[in-house]
Amino acid sequence: MVRILIEEMEAYAKENNVPIMLSDGISFLENYIREHHVKKILELGTAIGYSAIRMALISKDIQVITIERDNERYQKAIENIKKTNLENQICVFNQDIMDFETKEEFDLIFIDAAKSQYIKFFEKFSPNLVKGGTIISDNLNFHGYTKQETRIESKNLRQMVGKIRNYIEFLKENKKFETIFLELGDGIGISVKL
Numbered sequence: 001m002v003r004i005l006i007e008e009m010e011a012y013a014k015e016n017n018v019p020i021m022l023s024d025g026i027s028f029l030e031n032y033i034r035e036h037h038v039k040k041i042l043e044l045g046t047a048i049g050y051s052a053i054r055m056a057l058i059s060k061d062i063q064v065i066t067i068e069r070d071n072e073r074y075q076k077a078i079e080n081i082k083k084t085n086l087e088n089q090i091c092v093f094n095q096d097i098m099d100f101e102t103k104e105e106f107d108l109i110f111i112d113a114a115k116s117q118y119i120k121f122f123e124k125f126s127p128n129l130v131k132g133g134t135i136i137s138d139n140l141n142f143h144g145y146t147k148q149e150t151r152i153e154s155k156n157l158r159q160m161v162g163k164i165r166n167y168i169e170f171l172k173e174n175k176k177f178e179t180i181f182l183e184l185g186d187g188i189g190i191s192v193k194l
Contacts (some may be wrong), residue, residue, distance in 0.1 A: 002057065005083050009050050018073065020050040021112070021138060025185020029110070029136065032190075033058050038107040042128065043067070044097050044121050045113030049077030049090070055110075056089040064090045065104070067097050067113075097121060105130050112138040115160055118167040122191075126176070129193050135177070140168060141187030 013020045021029065029051065032038070039061050043052050046068035056064050068074040074094040081090050093100055097113055098120065106128055111121050118137060129135060145152060145161045146168065152158040168189070171179040177191040 002084055005080065006050075006054070009048060009053075009080060012076075013048060013050065018047050019112075019139075020047060022185035025138060025188055026051060026054055028182065028184050028188065030054060030058055032134070032136070033062070033108065036107070036134070038134075039063065040104070040106045041065070041108045041110060042102075042104075042106045042125060043110045043112070044125070045111070046077045046092055047073050047112075049080040049092070051110065051112065052077070052090050052092070053080060053084050053086060056086045057084070060089070062089060065093070065102070065106075066090060067093045067095060067100050069094070069096050069113075098124065102128060104128060105133075107133050109133070109135045110138070111135060115139060115142065115167075116163040118164070119170050122167075122170070126193070131193055133193050135189075135191040135193075137167070137171070137189040137191070139186045140164060140181065140189050141183070143186065146187070 033055060041055055041064045043064055043066035046052060046066040052064045052066045056062050077092050081087055107130055109125050109129055111118055142161060142164050146164050171189055171191055177193055179189055179191040182188045
């Protein structure tokens with residue numbers, strides 16, 4: 001039943017151009033959560049609830065707080081979470097991430113929202129991360145564009161890629177975190193709080 005819903009969500013995302021994690025990226029994330037006994041997760045960017053559901057399904061002990069600004073995606077996420085009976089494990093907030101305030105501490109923060117805001121998201125929520133906790137950032141390759149040497153014609157795309165490159169440099173230079181980069185999915189950064 002759950003497997004069918006996951007497949008339906010993947011099909012829905014493809015048909016409606018909803019960005020969800022690529023299969024090797026989500027597999028890595030699930031394994032990381034298992035191996036590091038992660039219990040409390042903050043997800044920035046719910047979309048249709050795909051990754052929140054995949055994370056919560058790992059263990060009944062896992063709690064996910066997730067934030068989605070887009071009302072249509074938020075409604076779809078609520079619908080999907082209800083179908084999987086995970087309402088007790090996943091709490092979705094329908095608001096702008098920068099307006100969200102919490103004093104809670106998390107083992108893991110998963111950033112998969114507006115790419116241009118990654119530095120702001122990291123700075124805002126890293127104080128909520130336990131020592132030794134991890135911030136995982138998705139889409140750092142941005143479909144291969146961040147590694148592209150040739151000039152990108154589209155101004156908007158060029159600006160977006162520039163912001164992601166700045167974020168990668170920000171992670172490399174951040175002395176409070178140790179970051180490694182993996183060529184999985186669309187490029188993943190794993191930043192462990194020292």
